Amino acid sequence: xxxxxxxxxxxxxxxxxxxxxxxxxxxxxxxxxxxxxxxxxxxxxxxxxxxxxxxxxxxxxxxxxxxxxxxxxxxxxxxxxxxxxxxxxxxxxxxxxxxxxxxxxxxxxxxxxxxxxxxxxxxxxxxxxxxxxxxxxxxxxxxxxxxxxxxxxxxxxxxxxxxxxxxxxxxxxxxxxxxxxxxxxxxxxxxxxxxxxxxxxxxxxxxxxxxxxxxxxxxxxxxxxxxxxxxxxxxxxxxxxxxxxxxxxxxxxxxxxxxxxxxxxxxxxxxxxxxxxxxxxxxxxxxxxxxxxxxxxxxxxxxxxxxxxxxxxxxxxxxxxxxxxxxxxxxxxxxxxxxxxxxxxxxxxxxxxxxxxxxxxxxxxxxxxxxxxxxxxxxxxxxxxxxxxxxxxxxxxxxxxxxxxxxxxxxxxxxxxxxxxxxxxxxxxxxxxxxxxxxxxxxxxxxxxxxxxxxxxxxxxxxxxxxxxxxxxxxxxxxxxxxxxxxxxxxxxxxxxxxxxxxxxxxxxxxxxxxxxxxxxxxxxxxxxxxxxxxxx
Numbered sequence: 048x049x050x051x052x053x054x055x056x057x058x059x060x061x062x063x064x065x066x067x068x069x070x071x072x073x074x075x076x077x078x079x080x081x082x083x084x085x086x087x088x089x090x091x092x093x094x095x096x097x098x099x100x101x102x103x104x105x106x107x108x109x110x111x112x113x114x115x116x117x118x119x120x121x122x123x124x125x126x127x128x129x130x131x132x133x134x135x136x137x138x139x140x141x142x143x144x145x146x147x148x149x150x151x152x153x154x155x156x157x158x159x160x161x162x163x164x165x166x167x168x169x170x171x172x173x174x175x176x177x178x179x180x181x182x183x184x185x186x187x188x189x190x191x192x193x194x195x196x197x198x199x200x201x202x203x204x205x206x207x208x209x210x211x212x213x214x215x216x217x218x219x220x221x222x223x224x225x226x227x228x229x230x231x232x233x234x235x236x237x238x239x240x241x242x243x244x245x246x247x248x249x250x251x252x253x254x255x256x257x258x259x260x261x262x263x264x265x266x267x268x269x270x271x272x273x274x275x276x277x278x279x280x281x282x283x284x285x286x287x288x289x290x291x292x293x294x295x296x297x298x299x300x301x302x303x304x305x306x307x308x309x310x311x312x313x314x315x316x317x318x319x320x321x322x323x324x325x326x327x328x329x330x331x332x333x334x335x336x337x338x339x340x341x342x343x344x345x346x347x348x349x350x351x352x353x354x355x356x357x358x359x360x361x362x363x364x365x366x367x368x369x370x371x372x373x374x375x376x377x378x379x380x381x382x383x384x385x386x387x388x389x390x391x392x393x394x395x396x397x398x399x400x401x402x403x404x405x406x407x408x409x410x411x412x413x414x415x416x417x418x419x420x421x422x423x424x425x426x427x428x429x430x431x432x433x434x435x436x437x438x439x440x441x442x443x444x445x446x447x448x449x450x451x452x453x454x455x456x457x458x459x460x461x462x463x464x465x466x467x468x469x470x471x472x473x474x475x476x477x478x479x480x481x482x483x484x485x486x487x488x489x490x491x492x493x494x495x496x497x498x499x500x501x502x503x504x505x506x507x508x509x510x511x512x513x514x515x516x517x518x519x520x521x522x523x524x525x526x527x528x529x530x531x532x533x534x535x536x537x538x539x540x541x542x543x544x545x546x547x548x549x550x551x552x553x554x555x556x557x558x559x560x561x562x563x564x565x566x567x568x569x570x571x572x573x574x575x576x577x578x579x580x581x582x583x584x
Contacts, residue, residue, distance in 0.1 A: 062180045065239045066190055069176055070197045071232045072136065072169040075225050078205030086209060088344055089218040091494045096152035098468070098491040103156050105337070106460055111163025112170070113454040114263040118256045120171035120446020121307045124245040128172040128179070128442055133236050135168025140229035147219030158222075170453075174445035178433050179243040188373050188430050195369035195426035210355025245439045249305025256307065258296040263454075265289030308447055309440050320544040321432030322448055324385065325425055326455035327537040331392060331530045332421045333456035334463030338523040339414045345493045346404055346516045357407070361415030365422050372423035373430070381427050382545040388427070389538035392420025396531035400524055404516045417530075424537070425452075459530075466529055467522030474518035493519045 087101065096104060123131040142165050146158035177194065181187035212220040269286035272279060300306040312318050343354035376384045395416030402409045429448060436444030475490045489496040489511060496515035500508040 057183045057186060061239070065180060065241065066177065066193075068232065068235050068239050069173045070194070071228050072132070072139075072173050073194065073197055074201040074204070075139070075228050076166055076169065076198075076201070078201045078208065078224070083221070086213060086218045086221045087341075088494055089213060090152075090155070091492070092498075093218065094149070094152045094155060098495075100152040100156065101492060102461070102464065104152065104159060107156050108159045108163040108166065109333075109453045109456055109460075110263070110267045111160045112166045113450050114260050114267070115164060115167035116171055116446040116450040116453065117259050117308055117443070118446075119167045120175070120442040120444075120449075121248075122251065122442075123168075123172050123175060123446075124440065124442035125248045125251055127242045127244045128175045129236065129240045129242045131168050132172035132176070132240070133233055135165050135172065136229045136232045136236070139165030139169060140226045141165075143222045143225040143229075147222040149219070170449045171442050171446035174429075174433070174449065175441035176240060176243065178436065178441040178445065179438055180241065182438070184434060185377075187434065188377070191430045191433070192369045192373035192426050195422050195429070196366045198422075207355045207359060210350075210352035214350070214352045243438075243441075245442075247439075252299075252303065252305055252307050255296065255299055255303075258292060258299060259307065262289050262293035262296050265292070308443055312436060312440060312444055312447065315435040316544065318432050318435040318444070320541075321428040321435070322451045324428045324537060324541055324544075325432070325448060326451035327533060327540070328389070328392075328421045328424045328428070329452045329455035330459035330462070331396075331533050331537075332417070332459065334459035334526060334530050335396070335414065335417050337460045337464050338467060338526055339410060341493065341519070342410055342523065343407075345497060346519055347407060357411065361411050361418055364415040365418035368419040368422045369426040372426055376427050381431060382542065385424050385427050385541045385545065386538045388420045388423035389534050389541060390420070392417045392424070393531045393534035393538070395420060396527040396534065399527040402520060402524065404513075404520055413527075420534070424541075463526040463529055467519075467526040470522035470525045471515075471518045474521060475515055489515060 083105065087104070090096065090104065091101065119131065119135075139162060142158055142161035146155060146162060149155035149158050177187070177190055181190050208224060209221045212224065265285040266289035269282040269284075269289070272282035272285075300308050301310050340354070340358065343349050343357060347354075349357070372384055372388065395413045395418075398409060398413035398416060402413070432448050433441070433444060471493070472490045475496065489499045493515055496511060500512040500515070502508070503511060
């Protein structure tokens with residue numbers, strides 16, 4: 048006789064209250080990204096970073112986080128996810144203070160790297176706790192939809208709060224806003240959040256930690272050098288070297304029972320697809336955001352507060368995308384909704400193509416459509432990946448998902464940003480009649496061109512400013528073509544990878560930890576959908 052699966056326990060008031068507390072780190076991370084966009088002009092004036100340093104100020108946080116997420120996810124499975132979350136909250140708060148009072152671009156980059164270390168403890172812990180608290184598939188899908196909507200809301204809140212702070216205080220205040228929220232998390236977390244960890248995790252594999260860092264960091268360095276200076280031999284060799292170490296890392300994980308990242312996770316096609324599609328979506332999303340926020344301030348000439356208020360409009364539209372997508376997936380299945388989300392976001396990039404130097408409505412509409420499509424995709428593929436992961440491996444599962452997301456986002460800024468920068472530099476060099484000593488600064492960034500134009504007399508400065516803004520818009524359009532192509536590729540991959548019925552939330556199987564009430568299996572679902580699943584009791 049086949050054992051009858053028991054119904055998964057449903058979350059109650061305490062779990063939902065704890066979930067509200069877990070949203071604090073998520074809001075902080077999303078706010079930290081958006082306030083930095085609007086603080087960059089002020090940081091450029093005060094600290095005078097080069098174009099490479101400016102990209103590092105943006106990206107070092109995400110790369111440090113991506114490099115350590117797998118380590119922290121495995122550590123949380125061993126010492127307890129709540130304990131790691133609270134330690135990370137304290138570290139994040141201290142690093143925020145260091146960033147606020149940085150006196151040079153190098154100091155700010157270092158502080159942002161420390162923020163990445165703190166963030167690496169926060170993200171897998173919070174997502175793993177969501178997986179632990181919400182065993183019921185319907186409730187978990189709803190929670191992750193709220194999670195994604197909160198991230199979009201955090202970006203909007205961060206924009207407005209950053210604008211207010213930058214209007215009245217110095218740029219470092221945008222980092223200090225993290226401190227009160229982290230203190231609140233440290234006060235409430237011990238009382239509301241449950242502790243959870245792997246009951247038999249094995250020893251912590253330190254050589255795998257070293258290998259993971261040695262795989263990620265050389266690749267990061269090479270990509271950053273490509274973005275800043277184009278193709279060169281040394282960056283290419285570092286990328287190849289990092290990839291080779293990555294192969295060694297993967298082989299080590301396959302041969303160990305106490306692997307940093309359990310091979311058990313990747314036996315599921317749904318988990319693999321969720322991680323890969325999430326990476327693609329974030330790559331396009333962050334590439335878009337890099338240009339949109341600079342367009343408001345540097346092309347249209349808005350102040351920080353005005354730009355922040357205008358940026359709320361697309362974020363509000365994005366905030367409803369995740370709950371809508373989860374509801375649609377419950378009715379139609381994940382596959383058509385995820386595929387449609389990618390195509391909608393690609394259409395949003397298409398809306399940016401006719402933009403000029405005075406196209407506020409066009410750019411905001413394009414940003415809203417891009418965000419709606421990508422947030423819908425992110426909510427559903429995150430739920431797909433987590434639903435496939437065993438509860439005792441929730442930390443590792445969440446860390447790999449977040450690693451792909453953060454690496455994809457940083458890679459999008461580097462690749463699409465470098466594509467737009469290449470177009471900008473070429474057009475400024477060809478179309479600007481400025482003294483050679485001023486051209487070097489003008490071609491680095493649009494902010495640099497604006498500063499140079501202010502020092503030039505009369506029509507010469509106006510001509511440089513006009514040419515630089517036109518060049519930036521053309522660079523944004525080139526990046527939009529690249530982003531659209533990337534998203535169309537994502538839609539094709541989603542339709543292919545989810546073709547066998549794995550698109551329905553919790554369709555026809557108990558949860559991987561042995562609990563969960565199955566729902567009817569579609570007739571076209573293959574019989575091997577229970578492969579590698581432990582028997583329910």
